[in-house]
Amino acid sequence: xxxxxxxxxxxxxxxxxxxxxxxxxxxxxxxxxxxxxxxxxxxxxxxxxxxxxxxxxxxxxxxxxxxxxxxxxxxxxxxxxxxxxxxxxxxxxxxxxxxxxxxxxxxxxxxxxxxxxxxxxxxxxxxxxxxxxxxxxxxxxxxxxxxxxxxxxxxxxxxxxxxxxxxxxxxxxxxxxxxx
Numbered sequence: 001x002x003x004x005x006x007x008x009x010x011x012x013x014x015x016x017x018x019x020x021x022x023x024x025x026x027x028x029x030x031x032x033x034x035x036x037x038x039x040x041x042x043x044x045x046x047x048x049x050x051x052x053x054x055x056x057x058x059x060x061x062x063x064x065x066x067x068x069x070x071x072x073x074x075x076x077x078x079x080x081x082x083x084x085x086x087x088x089x090x091x092x093x094x095x096x097x098x099x100x101x102x103x104x105x106x107x108x109x110x111x112x113x114x115x116x117x118x119x120x121x122x123x124x125x126x127x128x129x130x131x132x133x134x135x136x137x138x139x140x141x142x143x144x145x146x147x148x149x150x151x152x153x154x155x156x157x158x159x160x161x162x163x164x165x166x167x168x169x170x171x172x173x174x175x176x177x178x179x180x
Contacts, residue, residue, distance in 0.1 A: 009045045011092075012038035020128070022135055031083045033098040042089040061089045067097065115165040122158025126151050 014036040021030035039045050043061070050057040055074040062068065070085040086097040130151040138144060159180035166173045 009039045009041060009048070010037060011040065014038075020132075022132060024135065027081055028083060029081075031099045035096040037094045037096075038092060039094060040092065042092070042094040045094055046087075046089075061087050061094075063089060063091070065090050115167060117165065118161070118163045120161045122161055123155045126155030126158060130155070 014034075016034045017032070018034070019030060019032040020028060023029045037045065043063075046056070046059065046061065050059060053074060055071055059071065059074075060068075065088050067086045067088045070087055075082050075085065083099040085099075088095045088097070130148060133148060133151065159178045162175075162177050162179075164175040166175070
């Protein structure tokens with residue numbers, strides 16, 4: 001019941017992964033990510049989450065947008081390392097920052113509400129993906145070297161991709177652009 005009530009409070013979700021590095025054991029040793037959940041009642045949504053996690057029950061976040069660290073052990077980890085997680089809220093959003101206590105919020109200034117937007121730095125994305133691929137266990141085949149070379153080539157030809165999904169009187173609109 002709490003899950004259904006909580007899900008109805010979601011108006012929008014914005015997620016960004018700026019950086020991730022894995023150790024030799026494939027555990028995250030550096031994470032920089034951000035999630036912003038649009039909702040009419042951020043405190044109420046956090047209260048719903050508190051019904052599922054006793055460590056979050058009664059956890060308060062100031063309404064002025066200041067950042068508060070999530071209590072240790074609030075996220076079940078089964079012995080895995082958990083990066084620092086910070087929360088903040090505004091009148092209409094609940095923000096979750098992973099290993100980033102000073103978020104750079106992007107204000108939406110358009111007059112057409114976005115349904116969804118996607119932005120990707122293609123060159124950086126393939127560089128990071130290639131770095132992760134190089135950390136995976138090797139079997140010594142020629143295919144591994146070919147895949148790594150292909151990933152580097154893909155990154156070299158990629159630009160910054162931006163897709164914005166909106167709606168107007170014509171229907172569903174996709175504004176797609178690539179810059180190099």
